[in-house]
Amino acid sequence: MARRVAGWNSERHDSRAELHRPQIERLFRDIGLTDCRLLVEDSVHEWAVHHKSKIKTNPWTAGIAGIGDGVPVIVLLRRITAEVRSRVTAGMEIGDFAQEVARIAQPLAFLEHLVLHEAAHLVLTEPSEADCDRWAFQKKAGRFQDHS
Numbered sequence: 819m820a821r822r823v824a825g826w827n828s829e830r831h832d833s834r835a836e837l838h839r840p841q842i843e844r845l846f847r848d849i850g851l852t853d854c855r856l857l858v859e860d861s862v863h864e865w866a867v868h869h870k871s872k873i874k875t876n877p878w879t880a881g882i883a884g885i886g887d888g889v890p891v892i893v894l895l896r897r898i899t900a901e902v903r904s905r906v907t908a909g910m911e912i913g914d915f916a917q918e919v920a921r922i923a924q925p926l927a928f929l930e931h932l933v934l935h936e937a938a939h940l941v942l943t944e945p946s947e948a949d950c951d952r953w954a955f956q957k958k959a960g961r962f963q964d965h966s
């Protein structure tokens with residue numbers, strides 16, 4: 819049982835994808851992505867460059883999805899900081915999802931959205947980024963719990 823610390827602001831907390839691997843893999847099964855591999859990397863950007871991925875990334879890219887060696891794969895950033903999250907949500911605040919951004923302010927809510935967004939790239943047919951966000955907000959169900 820985690821002890822509450824005065825002044826603790828969980829919105830500043832990093833989320834660590836590897837810690838949540840069992841919950842992420844359960845989510846994959848929930849949505850029918852039974853053969854999806856999860857990779858957790860220190861830099862998604864460097865991973866994508868190294869593997870000559872056609873997906874456009876930058877040093878703050880939190881996740882990508884694609885097909886590698888014939889199987890679906892989702893690559894997530896190992897340490898998802900408040901800065902990484904704000905770079906993603908800043909784009910949403912000026913778009914169609916301004917109302918929804920508050921739902922993913924907490925690190926684990928953000929992580930769930932990120933995983934669902936990347937999964938949408940694999941589940942939907944040629945989706946836009948907005949299609950993936952819309953699908954992720956529809957499927958979001960507060961699956962990830964903090965066990966620390």
Ligand SMILES: [Zn+2]
Pocket residue numbers: 935936939947950
């Ligand atoms: Zn995307």
